[in-house]
Every structure is written in C-alpha cells, then in structure tokens.
Amino acid sequence: MRCTSLVAAASAVALAGTALAQADSTQYIDAVTGFTFSQYVNDKGIVFRTALPADAQVNANYDAVLQLIVPISVGWAGFAWGGSMTYDPLTIVWVNGADVVLSSRMAYGYYVPPAYDDATYTVLKKATHVNATHYQLTALCLGCTLWGDSDTGITSIDPTAKGSLAFAFATAPVTAPSNNASSFSIHDVVGHWTHDFSVAANDDFNATVAKNL
Numbered sequence: 001m002r003c004t005s006l007v008a009a010a011s012a013v014a015l016a017g018t019a020l021a022q023a024d025s026t027q028y029i030d031a032v033t034g035f036t037f038s039q040y041v042n043d044k045g046i047v048f049r050t051a052l053p054a055d056a057q058v059n060a061n062y063d064a065v066l067q068l069i070v071p072i073s074v075g076w077a078g079f080a081w082g083g084s085m086t087y088d089p090l091t092i093v094w095v096n097g098a099d100v101v102l103s104s105r106m107a108y109g110y111y112v113p114p115a116y117d118d119a120t121y122t123v124l125k126k127a128t129h130v131n132a133t134h135y136q137l138t139a140l141c142l143g144c145t146l147w148g149d150s151d152t153g154i155t156s157i158d159p160t161a162k163g164s165l166a167f168a169f170a171t172a173p174v175t176a177p178s179n180n181a182s183s184f185s186i187h188d189v190v191g192h193w194t195h196d197f198s199v200a201a202n203d204d205f206n207a208t209v210a211k212n213l
Helices: 005-021 204-211
Strands: 026-029 034-041 047-053 064-071 076-081 090-096 099-105 122-125 134-142 146-149 153-156 162-170 189-196
Touching: 026 162, 034 189, 047 204, 064 076, 064 090, 090 134, 099 122
Parallel strands: none
Antiparallel strands: 026 034, 034 047, 047 064, 064 134, 076 090, 076 162, 090 099, 122 134, 146 153, 162 189
C-alpha cells in the first residue's frame, strides 16, 4: 500500500507547516513509571503524554506509550493520534468504578466512532489507576503511529518531529461504563495542539514497559 501523489504532496505540506510551528508540549520525566514523555495539559487539566522508543523510525509501525490523566469529573476523554476526529486512531478512556476503561475507535464521519481493531493496546497496570480526584491510563499501543490504506493514504508519526494532535471530552458519563464498546454523548470541548515527539525518546523503552506491566 502507498499514498497517491496528491496525498503525499499534501502530507509534505502539512509536515512542513508543523515543523515550523512552536510546540505546545514539553518534556516530562516521570519518576514513577521511568518514562520520558512529551506532555501537554489542556485548560481542563487533562494531561496527555506520549513516550516513544529511541530507535523509532518514521514510516514504521513502532510501539508508543500513551498516558492520560483525567479529572474524575470528566465522563470520557479522547486522544486523536492524527489531530482530527476522522480517519485516525482514537483512544477513548473513562472510569468504571475502580477501573479505567480503554476503547480503541476510528471515526469515518461525525458520529460516535466505531471500534478500531488495527490498533492493539496493552494496559500498563502499574501505571493505571483511579483515585478520589483523577483517573489515569497508561497503555502501550501498536498501530497508533502508522495507519491508513491505499484509498485514504498512509499516515505515519515522525518520532523526530512535531505533529498535530487533538483531544475531546465530555462531562456526561458513557452509556455502559463496563463495556468498552459503549456509546457516549457528543463532546463538550475539542482542541488541538502541536506535540513535540522528539523529546519523548526512551533508550530503555522495552525495559520500562516491562517494569510497568
């Protein structure tokens, strides 16, 4: 599978624009998990962090770690790996009692996104929990850094560059919290930011993942 020339040209323009943009994220070294993250915090206080292997290569389907820390008052929060609601992997999280639920989705229109099976997640249990004020998810994803097909074009996250990411959240709880295929209400707020993936490189990535399983 490969991009058409039009898709490739459009991607090159988008990447060039992103490369010139100032990053909204900063490096965060987490003493608890041992990961070095690139971190963005939105106005609601939701924390979005990514950690990548130091040897990750653009156009390769490499692993990535995502960590979300969400105020308990938020019914669900979503992270868009490609910076838009449609045609990129979406990671949706919510709380179910003492558990954090992860739902892999991809939207093909502006409606509740269905399940997306081409992204495989492993929840890092030692870094996933609920307390009185927040819920935290930390998960390894394979299939979140490279996606698409010959019709829509192939998109890859460049681990050495800046990229556009997006979030959404709602205060209303999901319909069936124990079911990761649950429906949920439309978002209250959406937002975008420029994320610097280059500061999220981890030399000991695999060992750090294993430590948090």
